[in-house]
Amino acid sequence: xxxxxxxxxxxxxxxxxxxxxxxxxxxxxxxxxxxxxxxxxxxxxxxxxxxxxxxxxxxxxxxxxxxxxxxxxxxxxxxxxxxxxxxxxxxxxxxxxxxxxxxxxxxxxxxxxxxxxxxxxxxxxxxxxxxxxxxxxxxxxxxxxxxxxxxxxxxxxxxxxxxxxxxxxxxxxxxxxxxxxxxxxxxxxxxxxxxxxxxxxxxxxxxxxxxxxxxxxxxxxxxxxxxxxxxxxxxxxxxxxxxxxxxxxxxxxxxxxxxxxxxxxxxxxxxxxxxxxxxxxxxxxxxxxxxxxxxxxxxxxxxxxxxxxxxxxxxxxxxxxxxxxxxxxxxxxxxxxxxxxxxxxxxxxxxxxxxxxxxxxx
Amino acid sequence: xxxxxxxxxxxxxxxxxxxxxxxxxxxxxxxxxxxxxxxxxxxxxxxxxxxxxxxxxxxxxxxxxxxxxxxxxxxxxxxxxxxxxxxxxxxxxxxxxxxxxxxxxxxxxxxxxxxxxxxxxxxxxxxxxxxxxxxxxxxxxxxxxxxxxxxxxxxxxxxxxxxxxxxxxxxxxxxxxxxxxxxxxxxxxxxxxxxxxxxxxxxxxxxxxxxxxxxxxxxxxxxxxxxxxxxxxxxxxxx
Numbered sequence: 001x002x003x004x005x006x007x008x009x010x011x012x013x014x015x016x017x018x019x020x021x022x023x024x025x026x027x028x029x030x031x032x033x034x035x036x037x038x039x040x041x042x043x044x045x046x047x048x049x050x051x052x053x054x055x056x057x058x059x060x061x062x063x064x065x066x067x068x069x070x071x072x073x074x075x076x077x078x079x080x081x082x083x084x085x086x087x088x089x090x091x092x093x094x095x096x097x098x099x100x101x102x103x104x105x106x107x108x109x110x111x112x113x114x115x116x117x118x119x120x121x122x123x124x125x126x127x128x129x130x131x132x133x134x135x136x137x138x139x140x141x142x143x144x145x146x147x148x149x150x151x152x153x154x155x156x157x158x159x160x161x162x163x164x165x166x167x168x169x170x171x172x173x174x175x176x177x178x179x180x181x182x183x184x185x186x187x188x189x190x191x192x193x194x195x196x197x198x199x200x201x202x203x204x205x206x207x208x209x210x211x212x213x214x215x216x217x218x219x220x221x222x223x224x225x226x227x228x229x230x231x232x233x234x235x236x237x238x239x240x241x242x243x244x245x246x247x248x249x250x251x252x253x254x255x256x257x258x259x260x261x262x263x264x265x266x267x268x269x270x271x272x273x274x275x276x277x278x279x280x281x282x283x284x285x286x287x288x289x290x291x292x293x294x295x296x297x298x299x300x301x302x303x304x305x306x307x308x309x310x311x312x313x314x315x316x317x318x319x320x321x322x323x324x325x326x327x328x329x330x331x332x333x334x335x336x337x338x339x340x341x342x343x344x345x346x347x348x349x350x351x352x353x354x355x356x357x358x359x360x361x362x
Numbered sequence: 363x364x365x366x367x368x369x370x371x372x373x374x375x376x377x378x379x380x381x382x383x384x385x386x387x388x389x390x391x392x393x394x395x396x397x398x399x400x401x402x403x404x405x406x407x408x409x410x411x412x413x414x415x416x417x418x419x420x421x422x423x424x425x426x427x428x429x430x431x432x433x434x435x436x437x438x439x440x441x442x443x444x445x446x447x448x449x450x451x452x453x454x455x456x457x458x459x460x461x462x463x464x465x466x467x468x469x470x471x472x473x474x475x476x477x478x479x480x481x482x483x484x485x486x487x488x489x490x491x492x493x494x495x496x497x498x499x500x501x502x503x504x505x506x507x508x509x510x511x512x513x514x515x516x517x518x519x520x521x522x523x524x525x526x527x528x529x530x531x532x533x534x535x536x537x538x539x540x541x542x543x544x545x546x547x548x549x550x551x552x553x554x555x556x557x558x559x560x561x562x563x564x565x566x567x568x569x570x571x572x573x574x575x576x577x578x579x580x581x582x583x584x585x586x587x588x589x590x591x592x593x594x595x596x597x598x599x600x601x
Contacts, residue, residue: 070399074390081593082424082601083380083417086387087410093390094403101396139592139601189601197599305391313394316448316501319508320395323500 035236040166043109051235054228055165056110057126058237060117063103064128066096067121068302072136073145081139088185089142095178102174106167122307130288131218133296140193140200140207146186147260148208148215148253154179155249156219159239168237187256194261201261208257209265216280217288219246250278368475369420370436371532374574375476376416377437380427381582382458383409384589385445394448401493405455408486415479428593432576432583439573440522442582446515449501449508453515455494460547461526461540463487468535476533495551502555509556516552517560524565525573 027046034041041047070093077093080086104114120126131149136142157179160172193204220226220242232238240248250269257264268281290296386406393399417423440458445451466487469480501512527541549559572578593601 067396070391077387077390078384078588079592081428081596081599083410083414083427085601087407087414090387090390090403090407090410094400094407097396097399097403101400104396192601196601197596199596200599309392309394312392313448315505315507315511316394319504320500321504322508323504326503 035164038162038164038236040169041164042166050231051237052110054232054235054237055168056107056112058232059103059107059110059168060112060120060126061128063100063107063117064121064126065132066100066103068128068132068306070096071302071305072132072134072298073142075136076139076142079139080142085189092146092182092185095182099175099178102171106171109167118310122303122310124294124303127292128302129218130291130296131214132302133291133298134211134214135298137210138203138207140190140203141211143186143189143193143204144207144211146182146184147190147256148186148211149218150179150183150186151253152215152218152249154183155245155252159245160237162236162239164236187260190260190262204260205262208262212265213283213287214291216246216249216283217291219243219249221285221288247277250280254278367532369532371476371530372416372419373426374436374530375533376413376420376426377435378441378458378462379409379416380413381435381437381585382441382454383407383413384585385441385443385454386451388445389451398448402451405490405493408483408490412479412483412486424593428590432578432586434576435578435582435586436574436576437578438522438525439579439582440519440525442573442578442585443519443522444581446518447511448497449511449515450518452494452497452501453512453519455490456498456516456548456551457519457523457526459487459490459494460551461544463491464540464543464547465533465535468540469533472534474532474534498551498557499555502552502557512555513557516557517562520560520562520564521566524563528574530574 028048031041031045031047031051034045041051073089073096074093077086077089080089104117107117108114117126121128131152136145154176157172157176161169161176163169163172190204190208193200195201220229223229223241223243226242229238229241233241253264254269254271266281268279270279271277272279291299294300383406386402386409389402389406390399393402413427414423417426420426438458440454443450443454463484466480466484469476470484471477498512501508503509526544527537529535529537545559552559
């Protein structure tokens with residue numbers, strides 16, 4: 001956060017100060033001014049408790065969606081029909097794990113921890129995007145997810161690159177770049193099927209038929225039924241209403257479907273000259289509510305697999321933490337299971353240092 | 363496809379990479395920590411990239427991957443072994459990536475036709491080997507449970523390790539030297555992990571070089587059935 005609210009960060013991190021203390025009015029005014037001036041709120045800045053709670057909820061749900069969202073696509077990794085497609089799909093699922101990691105880090109800047117958030121996911125106290133409760137029944141579903149689900153996600157997320165909370169906005173810049181790449185790959189996968197054999201074309205059409213309406217539901221309830229929207233827009237966490245983004249998505253998809261040679265499963269879909277937008281049919285909000293409540297086709301399966309991966313991995317995380325504690329020497333208390341268990345290229349150096357320490361002692 | 367020594371070697375190396383990549387791909391969404399989702403997928407992708415280059419030296423990569431039957435695959439039996447628990451996956455990675463790193467380093471230093479490929483891949487494989495070593499240390503020298511699981515995994519896969527040093531026609535390598543270096547390296551890692559080299563035979567009566575001759579273990583056919591099903595269901599289609 002720059003000029004208008006710079007004075008907020010003097011002294012200790014402002015969020016340690018009790019809310020409702022005498023300075024709060026001043027903090028609130030400075031916060032409002034910073035938001036009004038389109039400045040970024042940063043982790044050490046004062047922020048209203050409700051703003052913090054909303055962001056934790058939204059970023060955690062976003063992170064959880066990336067992690068659960070790996071499942072429907074990973075379902076096809078072992079069956080991908082060409083080595084090129086297999087590589088693309090593996091890279092995509094890997095990116096999603098990476099997005100989950102960025103987003104948990106962004107959420108952690110608000111004073112929570114990845115462990116705590118995962119626990120809330122596993123116990124159903126925090127949600128993930130309802131779209132991932134639909135099954136991937138054919139290979140074409142991988143393409144439909146790329147084109148429609150990632151397309152909807154991008155429409156939702158590009159405005160978040162200008163979100164008022166700095167760490168979230170910066171994570172979204174990176175994520176949106178990768179997502180738009182995935183979206184193009186999904187489109188290209190469907191195009192190959194659509195132009196392929198009659199069986200492939202039918203497979204593509206069937207996938208689009210099944211994923212179209214759930215994708216429209218990704219924008220959330222209609223504006224008049226969206227409980228968090230007004231406040232989120234006032235805080236500049238959100239920039240556009242659900243219905244506005246949904247309309248934008250429909251308008252983008254219609255010409256894309258035409259060039260794919262596929263139809264969208266909505267008899268009421270047609271161009272409205274007066275509005276300059278496409279009109280489209282009514283969304284089945286009963287289905288949306290049922291999926292949200294846990295009664296979609298895959299809710300049980302997705303959460304069970306996530307819990308199982310976590311539970312079956314417990315001994316691995318414990319071993320990593322115990323090893324780190326034994327060989328902490330220089331790294332000390334900071335080498336918790338979270339950092340000690342990393343095996344990614346970027347953190348290999350840390351792991352290597354720990355390993356060499358072990359060698360000297362042996 | 364003509365069975366020259368070069369195609370024999372390219373298929374052997376390509377099949378190793380293809381099959382292990384597939385096994386690692388099965389971990390997606392099941393890893394014990396998010397960082398391992400990234401790491402295992404990363405290794406799987408590296409291996410798939412190597413497989414595609416190697417198979418393309420022989421013919422059409424997709425025909426070779428999707429239309430050969432079990433008896434025509436020449437990968438090591440080690441890489442086709444099911445993932446098991448995380449310790450089994452790591453033991454398999456330790457054994458194979460140590461082998462592959464030593465082999466590719468040797469090939470990269472030679473003048474054979476695999477030198478350019480090996481020179482590029484050896485850097486990736488060095489990372490795979492490091493990853494496997496670090497996890498072997500954590501699991502072996504962490505908790506009692508981890509130690510026991512890692513010990514069992516190392517023992518269970520030990521009988522598949524002798525096959526790695528059966529000479530492959532077309533690869534100009536000092537196989538005995540490779541085997542000695544492998545034993546020393548794996549022995550050193552296991553010692554640092556407070557484990558010991560398993561004592562059983564590294565080559566059993568039926569597994570000596572069998573994978574290289576197209577004789578595989580039972581789980582492999584099932585793996586191929588899953589891998590090839592969609593491709594085979596649409597003959598001649600492009601994807």
